Amino acid sequence: MTDREAYVAFNLTEKIGAVGVAQLAAEAGGVAAAWERYPNRTARAGGDVDWRREFSLAKKFGVAIVTPADPAYPPRLKDVPSHPLALYVKGDAAALARPGVALVGTRRATPYGLDQAFKIAEGLAEMGWSVVSGLALGIDAEAHRGALAALGTTVGVLGSALDRFYPEENRALAREIVQKGGAVVSEFPFGRDADQTTFPQRNRIVAALAQGVVAVEAPFKSGTLITTSIAADLGRTVMAVPGRVDSRSSQGCLALLRDGARLVRSAADVDGELRALVPAQETRDAPPLKKKPRAAKLPRTSAADTPPSPAVSVEEAMILRELDAEGVTLDELVRRTKLPAAKVNALSLSLRLKARVRFFPGNRVALPRSP
Numbered sequence: 001m002t003d004r005e006a007y008v009a010f011n012l013t014e015k016i017g018a019v020g021v022a023q024l025a026a027e028a029g030g031v032a033a034a035w036e037r038y039p040n041r042t043a044r045a046g047g048d049v050d051w052r053r054e055f056s057l058a059k060k061f062g063v064a065i066v067t068p069a070d071p072a073y074p075p076r077l078k079d080v081p082s083h084p085l086a087l088y089v090k091g092d093a094a095a096l097a098r099p100g101v102a103l104v105g106t107r108r109a110t111p112y113g114l115d116q117a118f119k120i121a122e123g124l125a126e127m128g129w130s131v132v133s134g135l136a137l138g139i140d141a142e143a144h145r146g147a148l149a150a151l152g153t154t155v156g157v158l159g160s161a162l163d164r165f166y167p168e169e170n171r172a173l174a175r176e177i178v179q180k181g182g183a184v185v186s187e188f189p190f191g192r193d194a195d196q197t198t199f200p201q202r203n204r205i206v207a208a209l210a211q212g213v214v215a216v217e218a219p220f221k222s223g224t225l226i227t228t229s230i231a232a233d234l235g236r237t238v239m240a241v242p243g244r245v246d247s248r249s250s251q252g253c254l255a256l257l258r259d260g261a262r263l264v265r266s267a268a269d270v271d272g273e274l275r276a277l278v279p280a281q282e283t284r285d286a287p288p289l290k291k292k293p294r295a296a297k298l299p300r301t302s303a304a305d306t307p308p309s310p311a312v313s314v315e316e317a318m319i320l321r322e323l324d325a326e327g328v329t330l331d332e333l334v335r336r337t338k339l340p341a342a343k344v345n346a347l348s349l350s351l352r353l354k355a356r357v358r359f360f361p362g363n364r365v366a367l368p369r370s371p
Contacts, residue, residue: 006035007067009051011085012189014044018068018083031069045191057190063162064089072097080208080234084187088162090174091183095153099278100130101270102210102231104203104224105139105217110249111327111358111366113139113217116241118146118369120214123267125152129274132210134159134202135170135184139216139224144173148180155209158186159202160194203227211274212237214264218252225252228261237273239264310354315339319347320367323357327366 001009010021010031016038024034043049058065066072066087074096077083089096101124103117121131121143131147133140135156147154156177160166162184165174174184187205188198203226207213213231215238218224228238239262243250257263262273312320322328322336333344348365351357358366 001032001035003031003069004065004067005051005055006031007069007085008054008065009035009041009049010038011187012043012049012051012054013040015040018085019081021085044189054189057163058088061163061190062090064093066093066096074209076210077205077208080204082204083208084205086187086189088186088188088190089183090162090185091178092181093183095130095155095181095183096185096209098130098153099128099274100132100155100210101274102132102206102213102227103139103143103216104133104206104213104227105143105215106219106222106224106249106252107136107138107140108249108361109138109142109217110247111325111360111364112243113241113249114142114360115325115369117142117216118149120216120241120264120267120270121146121154122150122152124270125150125154127267127271128152129271130155130182132157132206134199134206135167135174137167137169139218141170141173143216144177147182148176151180154182156182156184157202157205157209158184158188158194159199160186161188161190161192162186163190164193166194199223200226204230207231207236208234210236211277212239212270214270215240215253215256215261217241217243217249219248220251220255222252225256228256237262237277239270239273241265310356312351312354312356313347315343316347316351316356319344319351319365320356323365323367325367325369327358327360327364330363330365333365 010016025031028034028037041049066089068078072093103121105113117139124131125147130153131143132155133143135158144154144156154177156174165171177184207227207230213228213236215224215228232238240253240256241264243253264270318337322333330344334341352359358368
């Protein structure tokens with residue numbers, strides 16, 4: 001047995017972590033020797049630990065298993081005493097070692113929060129930062145999309161095993177992350193479903209992989225504040241985006257700012273806080289941070305080449321006049337336009353197909369994101 005195989009074996013149990021393994025390895029003369037002496041070889045799911053099966057499944061699913069014994073294990077994560085014993089990586093494992101910024105926030109995001117997550121992530125990716133997040137609905141997903149829009153690198157950290165992907169709604173997004181040079185990663189062995197214990201563990205990895213963590217939008221009681229607390233304990237820079245003082249969705253970020261988090265208005269603010277930290281933390285596994293040229297995006301077209309926007313009817317124009325970037329509920333549109341509810345629904349759907357509006361949770365309709 002090799003040390004990397006022993007790490008995977010230990011990871012299949014539930015009564016020991018990185019600190020305990022390190023202590024046993026020091027006494028036994030190595031991780032493999034520690035496993036040979038370890039008495040509690042019962043898998044979390046029951047039965048004997050079958051580490052060979054993990055490697056077989058990894059090959060089947062096209063997944064790389066990276067352990068602290070491997071050169072590809074990200075240095076920032078390895079410096080954390082409670083680092084994962086194994087990482088299951090779909091995509092480019094080198095993405096985990098790139099200089100990164102974590103963007104985190106609520107699943108029940110407002111249009112404002114979603115726009116900020118997208119724009120900040122897009123700007124950071126253009127500057128050469130990798131964007132790290134938890135592949136959850138809401139802020140996390142929009143941060144990944146922003147990085148992808150800038151042709152940048154993004155890393156999604158799951159709160160479940162790769163073969164028990166959660167949430168299902170973001171499976172296509174995870175596939176796009178992998179296809180475009182990023183990575184989707186989990187510390188959980190195959191077969192592990194997401195539960196209330198897995199997400200705090202996921203948050204630990206999100207915080208550890210990044211130079212700094214930005215809370216984009218979060219209520220006062222949320223997993224986002226768990227992530228920022230972990231980040232502070234690890235010595236990472238904690239930042240937050242301000243929001244409305246009367247918005248429940250912004251109370252967590254406002255509390256962070258009150259307690260000393262750095263205020264973030266744009267990607268430039270984040271870059272200004274973190275860029276000076278990169279040289280001291282870079283390793284041979286992390287390529288130098290450099291800005292991605294905006295020219296990588298599609299070239300601008302002249303007015304003559306730009307196709308006209310789809311025409312809108314008089315009634316559709318009535319809907320558009322009542323909208324803003326924050327969004328209006330369908331019920332409020334009915335009240336304002338005095339049109340029948342069925343008509344408002346049909347008009348809003350027509351405008352969505354014409355890319356003139358966006359839909360958000362809570363039956364809210366909003367104008368498109370500004371360029």
